[in-house]
Amino acid sequence: MIQQATFLFISGAEIAFILFIVIMVFGADKLPEIARGLGKGMRTLKDATNDIKHEITKTADKNGIDTSITDDVKKELNKVKDDLDDFTGSVKRKF
Structure with a gap:
């Protein structure tokens, strides 16, 4: 079965338009820096989430919680x- 991937219910044309506006506002030279910053932020958030999950699991095991x-x-x-x-x-x- 082939399914079309959707990102927040936005079509390809809308994504292209948003990218065009972003390039017009920030410029093509700033785009990699913005993407890098977003990537680092997402990675930090993911790491923090994993740390919280690990601490909860460790505490539950330590206290004998199933x-x-x-x-x-x-x-x-x-x-x-x-x-x-x-x-x-x-x-x-x-x-």
Whole structure:
């Protein structure tokens, strides 16, 4: 099944228009610096999130709290997601 990737429900033409406006406002020479800064910021956020998850898990294990329920919930959510993808795939093909 081929699915079209959407980024915040924005089409390719809209993304191109936004990039054009960004280049007009900031200039082509500043664009790599902006992208690099955004990348570093996203990486810092991801690292902080992973550190928080690690600390919560470590503290829960240290205090004897059972964290296996999260694995069960993840499995169930993935099953529901797969079922939903199967259903929406069959609906999309009919229209």
